[in-house]
Amino acid sequence: GENVEQHPSTLSVQEGDSAVIKCTYSDSASNYFPWYKQELGKRPQLIIDIRSNVGEKKDQRIAVTLNKTAKHFSLHITETQPEDSAVYFCAASNSNTGKLIFGQGTTLQVKP
């Protein structure tokens, strides 16, 4: 069945460094790729998304890239801050089925 693989499962960086989280999806018909951030004890919240007709999207310190050929997409956080510490989930969706499939999550720790 369809699945989304996410790596790494944990990531520790020094404040100010960059962080990269990578995901691979299996359903070639996937066309929407959101990223969610879940702070400790809270609900997942959308931080950025990208559609299959776009290769890259930026929003201040975060950016997402998509390689449709390789079925890879990545989240890039620059100039990390302690408040970026959270669990990050990637997801892929096929607009025909409507199903949103999540990766396993990455726990990001930003050390002051």
Next chain:
Amino acid sequence: EAQVTQNPRYLITVTGKKLTVTCSQNMNHEYMSWYRQDPGLGLRQIYYSMNVEVTDKGDVPEGYKVSRKEKRNFPLILESPSPNQTSLYFCASRFLAGGVEQFFGPGTRLTVL
């Protein structure tokens, strides 16, 4: 305020005692869904509904039931809870059209003894 609400937020129960977790949204979303979150396994979909009276199984439906009698409500029912259903549960909703943001409820932490 546009939101998804869940109740209760925390629940400790015993094996076999039927329970219901309620979920409600005020955004007129067609699509509603239940997930469970377990360490290392991410968010796994239990059941989803694409509209009133339309429900379908997700990836881990065993031991759960749902209903969608009204557009705004999507309760999750555990007829006979077991310890392996101890988990963090999230309800979510969105418009049916693909490529739109999904909104999550605050979560329900369930412990089955």
